[in-house]
Amino acid sequence: MPHDEVFEAMSTAFDGGAPVALATVAQTLGSTPRKTGAKMLVREDGSFVGTIGGGCGEAEVWQEAMDTLEDGAARMVTVDLTEPVDGEDKICGGIMRIFVEKLEA
Amino acid sequence: MHAVCVWKWYIDCRGYDPPLAQESVVKMAAYPELMANSAEIARALLTAAREGPAVASCTVMGATDGVDIAPGAKMLVYADRQLGDLGGGPLEPAVVAFARDAIPRHVVQTCAFTPSGEPVEGRRAIEAADAIVEILVEVVEPAATLLVVGGGHVGLAVGQLGAMLGMEVAIIDDREDYANEARFPYEAQVICGDFAEELERFPITANTYIVLVSRGHKVDELALRTVAERGAGYVGMIGSKRRTRTVLQHLAEDGVDTDKLDKVFTPIGLDIGAETPEEIAVSVLGEIILVRRGGGAQPMSEYGRLLATTRR
Numbered sequence: 001m002p003h004d005e006v007f008e009a010m011s012t013a014f015d016g017g018a019p020v021a022l023a024t025v026a027q028t029l030g031s032t033p034r035k036t037g038a039k040m041l042v043r044e045d046g047s048f049v050g051t052i053g054g055g056c057g058e059a060e061v062w063q064e065a066m067d068t069l070e071d072g073a074a075r076m077v078t079v080d081l082t083e084p085v086d087g088e089d090k091i092c093g094g095i096m097r098i099f100v101e102k103l104e105a
Numbered sequence: 106m107h108a109v110c111v112w113k114w115y116i117d118c119r120g121y122d123p124p125l126a127q128e129s130v131v132k133m134a135a136y137p138e139l140m141a142n143s144a145e146i147a148r149a150l151l152t153a154a155r156e157g158p159a160v161a162s163c164t165v166m167g168a169t170d171g172v173d174i175a176p177g178a179k180m181l182v183y184a185d186r187q188l189g190d191l192g193g194g195p196l197e198p199a200v201v202a203f204a205r206d207a208i209p210r211h212v213v214q215t216c217a218f219t220p221s222g223e224p225v226e227g228r229r230a231i232e233a234a235d236a237i238v239e240i241l242v243e244v245v246e247p248a249a250t251l252l253v254v255g256g257g258h259v260g261l262a263v264g265q266l267g268a269m270l271g272m273e274v275a276i277i278d279d280r281e282d283y284a285n286e287a288r289f290p291y292e293a294q295v296i297c298g299d300f301a302e303e304l305e306r307f308p309i310t311a312n313t314y315i316v317l318v319s320r321g322h323k324v325d326e327l328a329l330r331t332v333a334e335r336g337a338g339y340v341g342m343i344g345s346k347r348r349t350r351t352v353l354q355h356l357a358e359d360g361v362d363t364d365k366l367d368k369v370f371t372p373i374g375l376d377i378g379a380e381t382p383e384e385i386a387v388s389v390l391g392e393i394i395l396v397r398r399g400g401g402a403q404p405m406s407e408y409g410r411l412l413a414t415t416r417r
Contacts, residue, residue, distance in 0.1 A: 004248060004271070007154040014151065026166050026241050027215045037213035037243055074177035076167065099166060099241060101177060103147040 006041045006050040010103070018044055019104035021065035023077075025052050030094030032081065044069055052098055057081065064100050074101040146189050149181055150245060157312065158183060159246035161204035161212070165191065166239040172220050174238055184208060195222045196238060204242050209311070211397055213243045248273050249312050249338070249397070254300065254328045255319030256283035259343065262386035263316050265291050270390060272314070277303050300324055304331040310338075314393050316373070317342040326352045333365050339396050341373035341389060375402055 013020045025038040033053035040050040042065035057079030064077050077098045153160040161182045168174050181188040182204035191197045199222030217225040217237045225234050251267035253260045256278035264274045274293040278284035284297035296303050315337045317325045325342050349371040357363050374388035
């Protein structure tokens with residue numbers, strides 16, 4: 001239900017005058033590890049809290065979050081879990097769209 | 106550059122065949138005007154998440170080409186005011202109205218609107234629409250509080266499952282053996298004291314879920330008397346049909362608002378044949394999730410069968 005640790009980390013970052021990138025699952029299709037609203041927060045040093053789906057496309061989203069912190073532009077990232085990688089089936093099998101934005105206070 | 110419209114995209118890839126476009130990342134342009142109000146909005150979002158009151162955060166996810174709206178723009182809608190905007194125009198009041206209605210339902214959903222503010226629902230309508238704006242409407246609020254009255258076997262299990270679901274758990278009992286930190290191997294506020302006094306002192310909001318599972322119906326009755334009219338999001342009381350009916354009758358006779366009593370979930374829980382305290386906890390928390398999220402409370406497989414029957 002809640003995103004306690006994500007908002008906790010956001011608060012700490014803001015108190016220190018640092019921006020964060022917030023990735024939110026905006027839409028899902030088929031079977032995905034997390035549902036709409038799941039969040040991951042990425043700090044400038046690359047550390048992160050929360051998950052938008054452990055492993056399933058998370059690295060790609062993390063990279064986009066780092067870019068967002070750099071240029072300030074929001075992004076929509078599509079993570080396609082329907083395609084097998086290295087001949088192995090992925091655990092999930094759906095598609096997620098993830099919105100990435102920079103927040104600072 | 107406009108973002109690809111999520112819903113249009115949704116429809117395009119429904120068949121999974123041909124495979125999705127290779128482009129997996131759609132960048133959005135930076136919007137200086139959005140950056141300008143982001144500090145205030147970011148702070149407000151944080152406050153809503155940690156202290157409340159609940160807010161519906163509305164963020165433009167995308168729009169079809171030609172619609173004059175900035176993807177990424179964010180507006181916060183409270184029950185009684187708004188912070189930020191979507192650039193005015195007829196879309197904004199429609200989104201505000203939708204968002205306000207979303208707050209008590211804890212909605213997290215991407216919704217489609219026409220630029221003039223008509224909601225667009227369903228695949229056919231979306232396919233037929235010339236222009237669409239998509240908004241992620243997300244209710245942000247503090248973790249729900251689960252107030253468990255009674256620290257016995259059922260209370261212990263109910264609290265544990267609530268903690269697992271991310272709720273802030275508080276457990277009240279007047280017996281020290283059943284209300285001490287050591288008894289609860291999970292994060293919980295354990296309160297040992299007089300039921301009526303402690304319950305009167307306990308803050309109750311629409312985001313408080315109260316489970317009455319004390320050692321007997323006398324205590325449950327006393328507790329219900331204290332909390333029934335205080336606007337909790339959920340009040341459930343354990344007991345047989347007969348016992349619980351008697352309790353409700355007593356309270357009604359004493360002048361407790363019968364509209365409020367009608368909303369008490371008693372006997373408590375979903376009918377899943379629960380026997381053990383742990384199973385009862387699943388039944389109770391299942392009911393709480395049902396109240397929070399809405400749902401049909403049927404096996405999912407039943408819906409498939411129903412659909413098959415309708416199609417035939």
